[in-house]
Structure formats: structure tokens, C-alpha cells
Amino acid sequence: SYVLTQPPSVSVAPGKTARITCGGNNIGSKSVHWYQQKPGQAPVLVIYYDSDRPSGIPERFSGSNSGNTATLTISRVEDGDEADYYCQVWDSSSDHYVFGTGTKVTVL
Amino acid sequence: QVQLVESGGGVVQPGRSLRLSCAASGFIFSTYAMHWVRQAPGKGLEWVALISFDGSKKYYADSVKGRFTISRDSSQNTLYLQMNSLRAEDTAVYYCARDSEQWLERGAFDIWGQGTMVTVSS
Numbered sequence: 001s002y003v004l005t006q007p008p009s010v011s012v013a014p015g016k017t018a019r020i021t022c023g024g025n026n027i028g029s030k031s032v033h034w035y036q037q038k039p040g041q042a043p044v045l046v047i048y049y050d051s052d053r054p055s056g057i058p059e060r061f062s063g064s065n066s067g068n069t070a071t072l073t074i075s076r077v078e079d080g081d082e083a084d085y086y087c088q089v090w091d092s093s094s095d096h097y098v099f100g101t102g103t104k105v106t107v108l
Numbered sequence: 109q110v111q112l113v114e115s116g117g118g119v120v121q122p123g124r125s126l127r128l129s130c131a132a133s134g135f136i137f138s139t140y141a142m143h144w145v146r147q148a149p150g151k152g153l154e155w156v157a158l159i160s161f162d163g164s165k166k167y168y169a170d171s172v173k174g175r176f177t178i179s180r181d182s183s184q185n186t187l188y189l190q191m192n193s194l195r196a197e198d199t200a201v202y203y204c205a206r207d208s209e210q211w212l213e214r215g216a217f218d219i220w221g222q223g224t225m226v227t228v229s230s
Contacts (some may be wrong), residue, residue, distance in 0.1 A: 001170075033152070033216035042203055042223055043145075043153065048216035086153050090214040095167050097143075097155035 002091040004100035011106045012077045022070040022087035030089045032070040034063060038083045046085075047072060049088045074105070082107045109135035110219050113203050115223030120194055122146050123161050130187040130204030138162075138182035138204055141213035145224075146200035159188065162212050166206070172198075194228045 003024040012018040022032060032050050035043040037088065045054050047063035059073045074081055088098035110123040130142070139217040158167045164180055176194040187204050201223040202207040209215035 035217070037153075042220040043217070045208070045216050045218050048208060048218070054218060084152075088153075088155075088216070090213075094116070095157070096169060099153040099155060101151040 001047050001094055001096070002089070002098050004087055004089065004097045004098055006085075006087060006100040008101070009104045009106065011108055012074075014077055016059045016077055018074040018105055019080070020072040020074075020085050020087075020105065022072070022100045023068055024070075024074045024098075025068060027068055027070050027089065028066045030065075030091075032063065032065050033088045034061075035086045035088065036081075036083045037086065044084065069095065077105075077107055079107050081105060095108065112219055112221035113205065114202065114221040114224040117202065119227045119229060121182075121230050122195060122228055124194055125190070125192045126194060126226060128189040128191065128202055128204075128224060128226070130154055132185045132187065135206070135219075137180075137185040139162070139210050141180075141207035141209070141215075142180060142187045143199045143205045143207065143217055144178060144187075145175050145203045145205055145217070145220075146198075147203070148197075148200040148225075151187075151200075158207075158213055159187070161211055162216075164215065191226070193227075199226060199228050 034047040036046045037043040050065040051063040064072045113131045159178045175193045179188045203223045204221045205217035206219040207215045208218040
């Protein structure tokens with residue numbers, strides 16, 4: 001089955017840039033979606049189809065996808081960005097959705 | 109406004125059944141594929157099942173295939189998850205979510221409910 005690997009944690013100072021990676025075999029050939037989840041809340045879509053932003057999501061959130069790694073970038077990090085982040089793909093070989101292992105972003 | 113509200117969670121004994129519901133409002137329910145996703149306590153997200161906009165296609169995670177059934181009633185704007193032969197490892201918050209693609213499936217999950225907790229324990 002297809003596996004998506006994320007770093008367990010990323011720490012970043014306010015105003016700096018956080019980069020969260022999502023590794024998968026030839027993930028660049030798939031569409032990657034990213035979700036933000038704060039404690040006790042439902043996930044929120046922040047990036048879809050690799051780099052598109054839903055309405056209401058700040059421009060500080062951006063995404064890229066190439067080769068074996070997709071990346072979610074959060075620029076000018078704010079305290080409110082502290083959350084768990086998950087990547088997701090549709091694996092057509094198994095007809096399954098797959099979520100990444102999740103990354104906890106801590107704002108220092 | 110666009111909204112999904114889950115219900116039906118609770119405490120159930122291993123081997124028993126439970127049916128979850130997800131009431132949709134604020135959009136044309138019959139034109140969107142829908143999903144169930146779960147999250148065990150302290151763990152990550154796990155996709156559970158997908159149903160196409162017209163109910164003709166259904167897909168399941170290996171961990172629930174043969175035990176869970178996803179269905180929809182577009183006349184009632186409601187999504188369901190019938191869970192049979194429940195196990196302790198099915199304990200989780202269950203979320204319903206809307207597919208971002210109208211008339212299609214396999215998109216992102218753009219709208220989520222607040223979740224309903226299912227606890228499987230004797």
C-alpha cells in the first residue's frame with residue numbers, strides 16, 4: 001500500500017518560514033492535498049491539488065510537489081498556525097485515499 | 109451556510125453494530141461525493157470510505173471492508189455509515205466530509221463535520 005511520510009514535528013519562530021514535507025514514491029505524479037487540524041477541532045483544507053488555496057486561506061500558505069516530495073510552506077508564521085498538518089493523496093492503484101503521518105507545528 | 113452535522117456515536121460492545129448519520133445543508137448534496145474519515149484518540153487521520161454523488165461507486169479502507177457500509181439518501185440530504193462487527197480498534201472520532209469536486213470523486217475534502225465519537229468497549 002502507498003505510504004506518505006511526514007516529520008513528526010517542526011518548530012519555527014514567529015515571522016519565520018515553516019516547511020513541512022510529505023514523502024511518497026513518485027508523489028509528484030499525484031495530486032496532494034493538505035489539512036490543518038487544531039486540538040479538538042475538525043481538519044481544515046489549506047492547500048489542494050498541490051498548490052491551490054481554498055477561499056479564506058491566507059496567501060502565507062503555499063504548496064509544491066515534485067519527484068518524491070511534496071511540501072507545504074507557511075510564510076511569516078503566526079501563533080495561530082500552531083497545529084497538526086496532514087498531507088493526503090488518492091492512490092489509484094488501490095482505489096484508496098492515504099493520509100500522511102502528520103506533523104505537529106510548534107511556534108516558538 | 110454549508111454545513112455537515114454527524115450523529116449516532118456512542119459506546120458499543122465489541123461485535124455489535126452502530127449506524128452513523130451525517131446531515132448536509134447549504135449545498136446541493138446530490139451532486140457531491142462524500143467521505144467518512146476517522147481519528148483514533150491521539151492518532152492521525154484515517155480515511156474510511158467514499159461514496160460517489162449518485163451512490164453508484166463505493167470504496168473502503170482495507171481495515172473496514174466487509175464490516176462497514178457507506179450509503180446516502182439524497183432525498184433526506186443524509187450520509188450514513190453502517191458499522192457492523194465492531195472492534196476495539198474502531199474506537200475513534202468519525203468525521204464526514206464533502207468532496208471538493210462536483211459530480212466527480214477523488215478530490216480534496218473541502219467541508220468537514222464536527223465529528224462524532226464512537227467507543228467500542230465491553
